[in-house]
Amino acid sequence: MAPASGKIRVTLGLKADGPLPEPLRNSLGEVVCGPQGLLNLLETQLGIPGNEASFTTRLIQYLGCVDSAVQPDAFYSKSWDADPFSVARTLLLWRDQWYEAGWQGAFPVGVPARLADLAAIEVIARESVAPGIGQRIQRIIGLLADNPIAIESIALRDSLSDYPWLWQRLIEATGAELLHLPEVTPQADPSTDLGKLQRHLLNPIGQKLELEDDGTLVAIEADAACDTTSLITLLTRQHLSGKPDENLAILAELRGDLLDEAMECGGAPRLGFSALSIWRPVFQVLPLACELLWEPLNPTAMVQFLSHPVGPIPARQREVLARTAAEVPGIGSERWQDAVTECLEREPESERQRFADNIRYWLECPRYSPQEGVEGQVLADRAERVARWLTGAREACEDAALQSLYTIALNQAEEFVLAIERLREQGRNTLSRDNVLRLIEDVRGTGAPVVDREAQVCPDQPRAYPATHAGTFYTPMDRVIWWDCQAADSVRRWPWSRSERAALTANGVMLQGEDEQLSWLGKAWVRPILCATQQCLFVLHGDSDRHHPIWDHISSVTAKLEIAPATAPETMARLGLSYANMEPRSLPPKSRWWQLPPDLALTDRDYESYSSLDDYIHSPYKWLLKYAAKIRPGSLAAVNDGSLLNGNVAHRLYEHYFSEHDNIQAIDVGLVPAWVDAQMPTLLKCEGALLLEPGRQAECEHFIIVLQQSLVSLVEHLQQAGVISVSMEVHGEGIYTGGKLSGSIDLLATTGDGREAVIDIKWGSKNFRRDSMQEGSYLQLATYAQLRLAAGAPSFPMLSYFIVSDSHMLNLAHSFFPNAEVINPTTGENAAQYWARFEHTWRWRKAQFDSGLIEVTVNGTEPTENSEPGEAGLPMPETSDKFNDYQFITGWGENQ
Numbered sequence: 001m002a003p004a005s006g007k008i009r010v011t012l013g014l015k016a017d018g019p020l021p022e023p024l025r026n027s028l029g030e031v032v033c034g035p036q037g038l039l040n041l042l043e044t045q046l047g048i049p050g051n052e053a054s055f056t057t058r059l060i061q062y063l064g065c066v067d068s069a070v071q072p073d074a075f076y077s078k079s080w081d082a083d084p085f086s087v088a089r090t091l092l093l094w095r096d097q098w099y100e101a102g103w104q105g106a107f108p109v110g111v112p113a114r115l116a117d118l119a120a121i122e123v124i125a126r127e128s129v130a131p132g133i134g135q136r137i138q139r140i141i142g143l144l145a146d147n148p149i150a151i152e153s154i155a156l157r158d159s160l161s162d163y164p165w166l167w168q169r170l171i172e173a174t175g176a177e178l179l180h181l182p183e184v185t186p187q188a189d190p191s192t193d194l195g196k197l198q199r200h201l202l203n204p205i206g207q208k209l210e211l212e213d214d215g216t217l218v219a220i221e222a223d224a225a226c227d228t229t230s231l232i233t234l235l236t237r238q239h240l241s242g243k244p245d246e247n248l249a250i251l252a253e254l255r256g257d258l259l260d261e262a263m264e265c266g267g268a269p270r271l272g273f274s275a276l277s278i279w280r281p282v283f284q285v286l287p288l289a290c291e292l293l294w295e296p297l298n299p300t301a302m303v304q305f306l307s308h309p310v311g312p313i314p315a316r317q318r319e320v321l322a323r324t325a326a327e328v329p330g331i332g333s334e335r336w337q338d339a340v341t342e343c344l345e346r347e348p349e350s351e352r353q354r355f356a357d358n359i360r361y362w363l364e365c366p367r368y369s370p371q372e373g374v375e376g377q378v379l380a381d382r383a384e385r386v387a388r389w390l391t392g393a394r395e396a397c398e399d400a401a402l403q404s405l406y407t408i409a410l411n412q413a414e415e416f417v418l419a420i421e422r423l424r425e426q427g428r429n430t431l432s433r434d435n436v437l438r439l440i441e442d443v444r445g446t447g448a449p450v451v452d453r454e455a456q457v458c459p460d461q462p463r464a465y466p467a468t469h470a471g472t473f474y475t476p477m478d479r480v481i482w483w484d485c486q487a488a489d490s491v492r493r494w495p496w497s498r499s500e501r502a503a504l505t506a507n508g509v510m511l512q513g514e515d516e517q518l519s520w521l522g523k524a525w526v527r528p529i530l531c532a533t534q535q536c537l538f539v540l541h542g543d544s545d546r547h548h549p550i551w552d553h554i555s556s557v558t559a560k561l562e563i564a565p566a567t568a569p570e571t572m573a574r575l576g577l578s579y580a581n582m583e584p585r586s587l588p589p590k591s592r593w594w595q596l597p598p599d600l601a602l603t604d605r606d607y608e609s610y611s612s613l614d615d616y617i618h619s620p621y622k623w624l625l626k627y628a629a630k631i632r633p634g635s636l637a638a639v640n641d642g643s644l645l646n647g648n649v650a651h652r653l654y655e656h657y658f659s660e661h662d663n664i665q666a667i668d669v670g671l672v673p674a675w676v677d678a679q680m681p682t683l684l685k686c687e688g689a690l691l692l693e694p695g696r697q698a699e700c701e702h703f704i705i706v707l708q709q710s711l712v713s714l715v716e717h718l719q720q721a722g723v724i725s726v727s728m729e730v731h732g733e734g735i736y737t738g739g740k741l742s743g744s745i746d747l748l749a750t751t752g753d754g755r756e757a758v759i760d761i762k763w764g765s766k767n768f769r770r771d772s773m774q775e776g777s778y779l780q781l782a783t784y785a786q787l788r789l790a791a792g793a794p795s796f797p798m799l800s801y802f803i804v805s806d807s808h809m810l811n812l813a814h815s816f817f818p819n820a821e822v823i824n825p826t827t828g829e830n831a832a833q834y835w836a837r838f839e840h841t842w843r844w845r846k847a848q849f850d851s852g853l854i855e856v857t858v859n860g861t862e863p864t865e866n867s868e869p870g871e872a873g874l875p876m877p878e879t880s881d882k883f884n885d886y887q888f889i890t891g892w893g894e895n896q
Helices: 035-046 055-069 077-082 084-100 113-128 133-144 165-173 193-202 229-242 256-265 281-291 299-307 315-327 334-345 349-363 376-396 400-425 433-444 498-506 514-525 527-531 549-557 569-574 610-618 620-628 642-660 669-687 697-720 766-774 779-790 831-850
Strands: 008-012 030-033 151-156 177-180 217-222 248-251 465-467 477-482 532-541 563-565 593-595 723-736 739-751 756-762 798-803 808-812 821-823 853-855
Touching: 008 035, 030 035, 035 133, 035 151, 035 165, 055 084, 055 113, 055 400, 055 433, 077 084, 084 113, 084 133, 084 433, 113 498, 133 165, 193 217, 193 527, 193 532, 193 549, 229 248, 229 256, 229 477, 248 527, 281 299, 281 376, 281 400, 281 433, 299 315, 315 334, 315 349, 334 349, 376 400, 400 433, 477 527, 514 527, 527 532, 532 549, 563 569, 610 620, 610 779, 610 831, 620 831, 620 853, 642 669, 642 697, 642 723, 642 739, 642 756, 669 697, 697 723, 697 798, 697 808, 723 779, 739 779, 756 779, 766 798, 766 808, 766 821, 779 798, 779 831, 831 853
Parallel strands: 008 030, 008 151, 151 177, 217 532, 217 563, 248 465, 248 477, 477 532, 756 798, 808 821
Antiparallel strands: 593 853, 723 739, 739 756, 798 808
């Protein structure tokens, strides 16, 4: 029978605001909804404007009310002093829960102290804070008495007593005819395992249920959720194409988005499981932009801001700046200024100033103490700039899904600006870093739906029906798959003592008890099982926190209910899935030698450096992949830290020192520590900002002490050797048997009589350097010697390592630095003889390259007779794959 003219029939379910696992039908004048849907329908019919206030808006409003209440002895006062935003959020949620349970906004004298403190705030809040759901319900109840609505009847899928108290009053106040729909009853044949379980769950027989394993009740398990998504995709495809007359429902209370991703990859229609996300790239721009305002600079955040897929600085500029910021963490160094200049020189001259101002605004801005905070206007200006960029990006984008994301991010930025303005109106002109982070969290909320993952259907095929809660099952379904069957519901436990609960109840605040909540959940959890007519499949995962309570209950009341491994062939057959055995294909094993195609010619490089020569002779495969094939690691920049960062900062400090102190013999080493102390604050901000981060103070202080001691030691070595001039980062070019050399010498020391020493500065690894020198393996130093010979040096310079962390100088078979440790190679060779052996080794490798033979000197392979260059060459280590970026290209497993 059709509803009365102009009136609506409502079917109401507690969880019916989400997707319902039931076929759609033509329903003119009929509405199926949950509580939120009913609330919106009533507001529409009563002409009440939509609720426009976001939670962030209401939070800021309530925060001002707590400020104005001035209760120095309130129960929340100490927490308020530490973190007002978190306290305001908690108190607002409590207040909203009270209103939704029937609170009228006041208490009589004599209630417990916490209740009285909240009531004191409410004197101000009831006029200042936008209404929550409870207040909206109470307003509607008040209007319904004198205003008719067009609802003929409300059919309740859940008992009226299952609804929270105020919702019950709302439903009754509509005056509509209340129809109590019967509870879901067993739908399967009572002679089947499924039918027996359905009836046993409703009427236990006092003993375990004996199952016959007839295929109507199946349970499978895998280690992780991703291990069963393909299986469910196959089942879905087979069902939709082979059994079009049967209904299939898939329940995924958690992680349904993983299932949808597999459906898309497997050629099945997506079900429409939505996942809220705050991690989409466009949503990260605002928090990253605000993070750059704090002192000290967060280099990791700056690299993230620059390497982000989107941002208010053009991508072509971000790429250059991100690479520089990762290598030299900080702002203001020469490298940084060069990078900025490089970016600007690529732009049209008329646009350079605008781009320079843009870079300066986002990256070279003033920074503020995280504790003392930043003025709200600074934050508002920054968010408005983000909003303007988002507007332009949205207009330039042609993809509808991306446009939607830009719109959501734009709304968040604008909401952030409004929140800042409201706080300023309340007198909060300055916000700490914690305040800003919490405000951004409130603005972003739980995130936005994945806009490009809507449900799909296939032509001429039925659809599978998704469900996100067991309580949404009301209609019989031929087959039900309960995927990822794990605990998802949580019972709301109130933070009130027994006396406080009693006072709340006495004053009309009827909070729904835990027993009442569990009573409804107990009925809801069995509905998917009861609705299945032919088969119910449970899919369990080992990576879930805990099994769903209904599964634990089923396990305890049944016997012989086996859980089959999801990937076993027997399981596939039992589920009616056909499969074919595939021949296993092993991953390529490691091989000591690669043979290049005969028609592949490797071209010579214009220049070789120490690092490329070292790869050429010791790791030929690495040279091939890195220099010939030009295969590079991923472009995501990792900020330099640890020994690499320490060494770079030490190099820069020494360079600054010797540029200011060119008269080595006149240096007073007693003044060195004070000079280092004066230089380090600026140097660290420009090139070592990671060491200024919170939690690294002790490490930073130790680092400065090490630099003071090492610089004193280095100067003393130079003075004792009679050095009169020092040059750092000396670029040189030379030749070797294979072509041209290029490199940069860390430190070149020259005495008054023209003798030279080349010093390579290393942060650590003293023992490794000592051992390599003793074994006659010092290619880097020998390469630098060749550069000096090409520059006109009369003879091989003296070669040394200086180890910063140990303030230790290592001399290679010389006494140029009289107080350094002298290392004499066991080979008895001098540097010239070593270089001759290197060139012989290079020619040996070159012959192998020319024949297309590439040695793969990695662990898991064994050298062959071709792995030795002969007595005239350098000794070759069995393997050389340390710091190998190509380990997954060189094979797996042992050499075969």
